[in-house]
Amino acid sequence: MKTEWIYELNGWVSCTYPYLSFDGTEIPSCPSEWAIEINTLNCAYVWKDIEKKFDYGDSYYKMTVPIIEKLLAGAGYRAASIFNILFSRFP
Numbered sequence: 001m002k003t004e005w006i007y008e009l010n011g012w013v014s015c016t017y018p019y020l021s022f023d024g025t026e027i028p029s030c031p032s033e034w035a036i037e038i039n040t041l042n043c044a045y046v047w048k049d050i051e052k053k054f055d056y057g058d059s060y061y062k063m064t065v066p067i068i069e070k071l072l073a074g075a076g077y078r079a080a081s082i083f084n085i086l087f088s089r090f091p
Contacts, residue, residue: 005074012078013077016030016033045064046064
């Protein structure tokens with residue numbers, strides 16, 4: 001993450017309404033915005049040819065692996081940012 005996506009990391013945990021209050025602690029939480037992001041990718045790549053007989057073979061795999069890797073990295077980074085705040089507040 002700190003090499004390939006270094007310039008995107010802040011964007012992965014930012015959002016329009018960034019915080020929820022949990023026991024007086026502000027926690028970064030943007031699940032609706034994150035869901036819209038994932039849904040947009042699903043519509044563009046996963047479901048776009050659902051009506052057609054689509055070959056989910058090697059070329060599809062090669063196209064989607066970088067997207068999946070980035071999504072998993074983003075999800076981990078988002079979870080880590082929330083855990084860091086929680087565990088610093090509740091050791």
